Amino acid sequence: MRGRHLENAYYAYKRLSSKDFVDDREEAPPDPIEISKDIGNPPWRRSLVHILVATISSLLFGYHLGVVNETLESISRDLGFSGNTMAEGLVVSTCLGGAFFGSLFSGWVADGVGRRRAFQLCALPMIVGASVSATTKNLWGMLLGRLLVGTGMGLGPPVAALYVAEVSPAYVRGTYGSLTQIATCFGLMGSLYIGMPAKTTMGWWRICFWVSAIPAALLAILMEFCAESPYWLLKSGRSGEAEVEFERLLGALHVKSAMAELSKSDGRDEVEKVKFTELLYGRHFKVVFIGSTLFALQQLSGINAVFYFSSTVFKSAGVPSDFANTCVGLCNLFGSVVAMILMDRLGRRVLLMGSFFGMAVSMCIQAIGASSLVSSSQSVYLSVGGILSVVLTFALGAGPVPSLLLSEILPSRIRAKAMAVCMAVHWVVNFFVGLLFLRLLEQIGPLVLYTVFSTFCMLAVIFVKKNVLETKGKSLQEIEIALLPQV
Known part of the structure; x- marks a missing residue:
């Protein structure tokens, strides 16, 4: 009985979205989101x-x-x-x-x-x-x-x-x-x-x-x-296969509501090829800019400089490299597990801002440890503690969130290609940070360099607060409608 009700709701929704004539006295079909709420979350x-x-x-x-x-x-x-x-x-x-x-x-x-x-x-x-x-x-x-x-x-x-x-x-x-x-x-x-x-x-x-x-x-x-991605199958005109994959992923009870949700996207856009220039200006520029900037700030926070050259700092503190690498790895793993637990509770936006702010403070600790304001013994503790703190706070949000958030906020029509462009930005900035870190460390010193990294972290906090939409618990279609300007 419930399955028949979902099927009727689905086809009613499709008739309405196809812009057929609808009598004013006809009752509006149930919203697919409301249907999914009625039957609960998929397993x-x-x-x-x-x-x-x-x-x-x-x-x-x-x-x-x-x-x-x-x-x-x-x-x-x-x-x-x-x-x-x-x-x-x-x-x-x-x-x-x-x-x-x-x-x-x-x-x-x-x-x-x-x-x-x-x-x-x-x-x-x-x-x-x-x-x-x-x-x-x-x-x-x-x-x-x-x-x-x-x-x-x-x-x-x-x-x-x-x-x-x-x-x-x-x-x-x-x-x-x-x-x-x-x-x-x-x-x-x-x-x-x-x-x-x-x-x-x-x-x-x-x-x-x-x-x-x-x-x-x-x-x-x-x-x-x-399973293949139902989104890609539907985009390729294989709606029957998309329903089969939705059943594998969500269960038979949720297939119709999932397909009805997908139908809210403009199907006519999906068959058109995406031009590279569309990613650089126009209605899609905002989300591509947000994604590219997030990845650039992730790398300009100095995290990979910490990963690449932490052994040098630990060695100068008299800590064996094996033990140092183990500590860095455990901090990274612990932070990632905590992020997994909190991601769907606190949300992406909160984790991002908290993570970048924590990295800014940790970089300041490293800068103080590298200055003449503290003794040599205190410098060791501040430097080592700063590195571990940077890794931990990075893993809480700045590490796992950008790629997930980007895959959520990009419209389905450009999602794969825009992701490629943003990831290319990630690798370019990553390359130059790794290339220039040691030279900058020699020329301007650790105090100034870590202060620069801390500044980029604070800029990231401001950027996230002003530009990033919270996506926790929202379907990809809801996010797309909220972000994409209507034309």
Whole structure:
């Protein structure tokens, strides 16, 4: 009886949206949101398994970011470029360059072949690149392998953000979005622990690269059994398949209300190709600007400078690098778990402002620790404590929220391609922060540099307060209607 009522409501809604003549005396059909409230929330367990498979791409992302941290010394020695800082820098930065190009084209790939196939295409260069890196006999082979791996790294995160937003029930979308950050933490910590024997065991670094091919292969295989995004299917004109996937993800009772909700988007826009210029001006500029600025501020907060060079600070404080990396990893993981718990309770906006404000205070602590205002013993405690505090507060919001929020606020028509542009901004700023950090540290000193990072964090708080819409518990269509100017 209830299923028949939903079906009638759905078709009534479709007739109304098609602008057919409706008698003034005819009663308005029930709103799909009200229908979903009447039948309750869909079960979260149905979509969880699909999300967990997708987070393998984030695990790989974290692993490849950290895999050269412990192994770079032995790699340079075995491949004959030990002491060549330019070559060592290329081994690290080539991966970031590949990530830039991978992220730049991720939207076109995700829209062209679908989210599932995009994950599989993400896994392919990671498998090939890891194999090339593990078997190479010279620097050029290593650089080729890192370039291929970077391409997969750039493709994975934006597709994961899209997939999580499009297959998750609205009431747990924030929690599921945090799982990608947690998976990244596990990837980083895994690479550090697996790489520990590299300094004492000859050739162990090759094992470290071979290991990464296993989760990449699992991602490619398991994604074959996961659901495709109903949003992409409907956008591709495959409404029947979209209903089938909604049933897999939400249950049969929620299919009609979910399809009715999707029908609120202007279907005529979906069949038109998105031009690149549309992302830079016009009605879509606002949301693309918000997303790009959030990613730029995330990197200008100095977090990756902390991640890349924290070992140097710990070493100067007499703390062993293994113990230091463990502390940083645990802080990152703990903050990500807390963010997962709070994401759908406090909301994205609150977590973002609190996180950036906490980072600003933590950067000030590091600046004070680097000044002449405190003794050497106090400086050690402030510097180490500041680093751990930065990592913890970053993981509470500034880390997991931007990619999730961006996938929520971008209109469905431009979502994949606009995500690609914003992620490309992320990688460009990330590259320059990593490139210039040590030089700026030498030229202007830690006091000024950490103060600059703190200032960017405070600017981020102001930006979020003025521009970011709270998306907690809202459907993607509700968010789109609230943000997109009506023309």
